[in-house]
Amino acid sequence: MKLHPLNFDNRSSVHIKAFDERRKVIKSFKAKADAKRTNPERFADFLTIKLGSVWFLGLNALWFFVWITVNTNLVPGVKAFDPFPFGLLTMVVSLEAIFLAIIVLVSQNRGERIDELREEVELQLNTMSEGEVTKLIKMVSLLLDKQGINVDDDPELKEMLKPFDSDKVEKQLEKELDD
Numbered sequence: 001m002k003l004h005p006l007n008f009d010n011r012s013s014v015h016i017k018a019f020d021e022r023r024k025v026i027k028s029f030k031a032k033a034d035a036k037r038t039n040p041e042r043f044a045d046f047l048t049i050k051l052g053s054v055w056f057l058g059l060n061a062l063w064f065f066v067w068i069t070v071n072t073n074l075v076p077g078v079k080a081f082d083p084f085p086f087g088l089l090t091m092v093v094s095l096e097a098i099f100l101a102i103i104v105l106v107s108q109n110r111g112e113r114i115d116e117l118r119e120e121v122e123l124q125l126n127t128m129s130e131g132e133v134t135k136l137i138k139m140v141s142l143l144l145d146k147q148g149i150n151v152d153d154d155p156e157l158k159e160m161l162k163p164f165d166s167d168k169v170e171k172q173l174e175k176e177l178d179d
Contacts, residue, residue, distance in 0.1 A: 029117060071089070
């Protein structure tokens, strides 16, 4: 029994393999970008993952609790080294916040570069697909014409047969954004 390529109920292993290959290509954008990371970017990503966790939140809460408990003389035999209003704690927390913000920004910037690459690839693929669909519409129109079916009176079809002008669309979008 020969399977039709559009029959999704009984897909052959060839069709499944082709689909899996396309999925691998899509996933590889992130893998390629990850492979190109510099050591500081790898370190920033590692820190973002580790420090952006509930475990790190709990560790900070415990640290603040111990610090405040010790420095309010609630622990017998331990002298307060940063009495209220906890100036040293304020400075340490501020420095921690600065470093965490920078680490997150490094990771976000890298992620943004990956997203921009994906968007550009998607735009290129969509533009190519638009040309291919237009070509298919032309071919179907010619086949219908050869079968004696008149398609010349269809204004929607005439519009579809016009080549896609990405520059025109881009200018229109820019105009809308400026307004």
